[in-house]
Amino acid sequence: MTDAAIAATAEEPVINIQSMHKWYGEFHVLKDIDLSVDKGEVLVICGPSGSGKSTLIRCINRLEEYQKGLITVDGIALNNDVKNIDAIRREVGMVFQSFNLFPHLTVLQNLTLAPIWVRKTPKKEAEEAAMYFLERVKIPEQAEKYPGQLSGGQQQRVAIARSLCMRPKIMLFDEPTSALDPEMIKEVLDTMIELAHEGMTMLCVTHEMGFARTVANRVLFMDGGEIIEQNEPEEFFLNPQSERTKLFLSQILSH
Amino acid sequence: MAEQSQGTAVVETGPPVMSHGILGWLRANLFNSIPNMIISVVLLALLLWIFIGMVNWLFLDAVWGERDPQTGALSADACRAAGGFCYAFIREKMRLILFGTYPSAEQLRPFLAVILFVSLILVSCNRNAWKPWLGVAWVAALVVLWILMSGGVLGLSYVPNTNWGGLPLTLMLSVIGLVFAFPLSIVLALGRTSDLPAAKMICVGFIELVRGVPLITVLFMASVMFPLFLPTGITIDKLLRAQVAIILFAAAYLAEVVRGGLQAIPTGQYEAADSLGLGYWQKMRLIILPQALKISIPPIVNTFIGFFKDTSLVIIIGLFDLLGTAKAALTDPAWRGFYKESYLFIAVLYFCFCFFMSKYSQHLEKRLNTSHRR
Numbered sequence: 001m002t003d004a005a006i007a008a009t010a011e012e013p014v015i016n017i018q019s020m021h022k023w024y025g026e027f028h029v030l031k032d033i034d035l036s037v038d039k040g041e042v043l044v045i046c047g048p049s050g051s052g053k054s055t056l057i058r059c060i061n062r063l064e065e066y067q068k069g070l071i072t073v074d075g076i077a078l079n080n081d082v083k084n085i086d087a088i089r090r091e092v093g094m095v096f097q098s099f100n101l102f103p104h105l106t107v108l109q110n111l112t113l114a115p116i117w118v119r120k121t122p123k124k125e126a127e128e129a130a131m132y133f134l135e136r137v138k139i140p141e142q143a144e145k146y147p148g149q150l151s152g153g154q155q156q157r158v159a160i161a162r163s164l165c166m167r168p169k170i171m172l173f174d175e176p177t178s179a180l181d182p183e184m185i186k187e188v189l190d191t192m193i194e195l196a197h198e199g200m201t202m203l204c205v206t207h208e209m210g211f212a213r214t215v216a217n218r219v220l221f222m223d224g225g226e227i228i229e230q231n232e233p234e235e236f237f238l239n240p241q242s243e244r245t246k247l248f249l250s251q252i253l254s255h
Numbered sequence: 256m257a258e259q260s261q262g263t264a265v266v267e268t269g270p271p272v273m274s275h276g277i278l279g280w281l282r283a284n285l286f287n288s289i290p291n292m293i294i295s296v297v298l299l300a301l302l303l304w305i306f307i308g309m310v311n312w313l314f315l316d317a318v319w320g321e322r323d324p325q326t327g328a329l330s331a332d333a334c335r336a337a338g339g340f341c342y343a344f345i346r347e348k349m350r351l352i353l354f355g356t357y358p359s360a361e362q363l364r365p366f367l368a369v370i371l372f373v374s375l376i377l378v379s380c381n382r383n384a385w386k387p388w389l390g391v392a393w394v395a396a397l398v399v400l401w402i403l404m405s406g407g408v409l410g411l412s413y414v415p416n417t418n419w420g421g422l423p424l425t426l427m428l429s430v431i432g433l434v435f436a437f438p439l440s441i442v443l444a445l446g447r448t449s450d451l452p453a454a455k456m457i458c459v460g461f462i463e464l465v466r467g468v469p470l471i472t473v474l475f476m477a478s479v480m481f482p483l484f485l486p487t488g489i490t491i492d493k494l495l496r497a498q499v500a501i502i503l504f505a506a507a508y509l510a511e512v513v514r515g516g517l518q519a520i521p522t523g524q525y526e527a528a529d530s531l532g533l534g535y536w537q538k539m540r541l542i543i544l545p546q547a548l549k550i551s552i553p554p555i556v557n558t559f560i561g562f563f564k565d566t567s568l569v570i571i572i573g574l575f576d577l578l579g580t581a582k583a584a585l586t587d588p589a590w591r592g593f594y595k596e597s598y599l600f601i602a603v604l605y606f607c608f609c610f611f612m613s614k615y616s617q618h619l620e621k622r623l624n625t626s627h628r629r
Contacts, residue, residue, distance in 0.1 A: 062529075092530070098523050103546065
């Protein structure tokens with residue numbers, strides 16, 4: 001533990017990223033990222049495509065490796081130790097742009113699979129928990145269907161419920177509404193807003209600025225692999241500091 | 256028929272008589288222009304000619320054969336005179352073709368072995384039977400099979416496996432070959448796609464080496480060269496060597512088929528499994544392989560069918576599988592020349608097994624398809 005981390009807050013941040021760098025081959029995709037996220041904080045990450053925002057949150061559960069610096073999640077150092085990686089993945093849920101439900105399993109099986117095999121929860125208990133979370137995302141009647149039979153919005157809500165079944169401490173959202181038809185975006189956002197109100201620690205890569213205004217504690221703007229600026233939503237939208245942020249906001253808020 | 260719907264004057268009638276039914280279809284597809292009419296007539300005449308020829312050969316001119324009242328033997332003379340299909344030949348040589356040189360007094364044993372094999376396969380085809388006990392059943396069945404064929408215990412007389420042949424041998428080589436090759440191929444495919452350099456290198460090396468040589472060469476090496484490397488006094492059974500050669504060969508081919516399936520699975524599936532904390536083997540067993548194997552069913556069955564027939568290559572190292580016994584049946588001087596009967600008979604047998612595999616794979620694909628079931 002470095003001095004900086006200890007000095008930061010009395011309570012340990014749940015995610016702590018210190019001067020982290022990542023390269024794809026020669027391409028420097030993340031540059032000197034410093035970020036700490038407190039428990040219960042909702043963070044919205046935005047920025048133009050290719051800015052490294054997805055890569056950043058994918059580093060947090062080790063879907064991507066980083067080459068320099070250190071990420072600590074819930075007090076566990078994310079390094080090459082497989083045990084640490086598994087421990088972190090158990091605590092961090094992730095929702096993908098393309099849902100990534102398992103098409104050969106029913107909705108209920110999608111939800112109970114990880115609790116049964118990873119958490120070793122008894123099947124009956126896992127199914128009860130799964131039904132509870134399906135109620136929460138308001139589609140309990142779809143439990144016996146296959147993902148291919150659901151609409152995009154329903155699939156994404158199942159994906160959120162699937163992550164929640166592992167009782168994660170942190171949820172990562174990687175553009176969860178970008179693959180959805182406009183009328184389905186709301187149902188997914190509502191689920192996420194509810195989750196935020198319950199105190200879940202969330203990192204959301206999204207362009208839904210309404211969502212950012214409603215529930216985010218902090219909005220982070222990335223460009224070219226760097227964090228350009230971060231601020232509370234009010235300040236961020238009303239009073240952006242850098243030129244790049246201003247340009248980006250004018251582009252995405254103009255329509 | 257003609258009914259008036261409310262408010263409108265639309266009269267509902269059936270489609271015009273000549274546009275539907277068999278007549279309509281014939282008119283629309285076969286006789287819709289002068290050139291088409293000519294082609295259709297010529298082809299229909301040709302089909303009729305072939306059909307009549309086949310009926311004549313297989314039934315009208317065929318000889319069932321009569322047993323000599325004194326000796327009880329069948330004779331080839333009537334067949335030679337008639338020129339039709341010689342059922343007498345099949346009756347006379349059936350035992351030899353199906354069971355090879357297995358002692359005729361013990362014929363029931365290979366017969367039971369075939370029944371055991373076929374029922375085991377049928378049971379395994381049922382998805383409800385895909386439980387751990389099925390594996391136990393297979394091992395038990397193989398032991399029973401070995402005792403049945405080989406004997407020497409339980410009061411069964413010993414029959415050396417040089418006397419095994421025909422259908423039991425073909426089924427043994429192909430079914431056991433594929434049953435063992437399939438899991439091995441999955442391991443090889445996973446090894447080849449894995450991140451571990453050593454595992455990857457071994458699997459790639461094995462697959463490329465085996466695929467690079469003809470099956471006949473592998474069989475030859477197994478039967479001729481391999482014993483030279485063994486210390487004197489130690490021998491490994493020829494049949495076993497051929498069986499192992501077939502397993503390894505089929506595994507290399509199947510591994511590439513399975514790898515194709517693995518590569519067709521979107522990375523999102525891997526990432527979703529990873530992000531849920533599943534370990535490598537859990538991820539593969541629960542998420543990736545069920546999907547990969549499902550989409551690989553057509554090429555897997557293709558390989559299965561190919562290998563089922565390729566087992567006939569063991570004739571080259573002196574094992575008498577179905578093709579071997581069919582050829583052996585033709586060497587009898589009294590029955591020389593009935594090639595068509597002999598080969599047609601085993602062709603029908605091969606076709607039954609291959610057609611079953613093909614139909615079963617189609618059925619399985621339908622049953623396992625969850626992607627578009629709305």
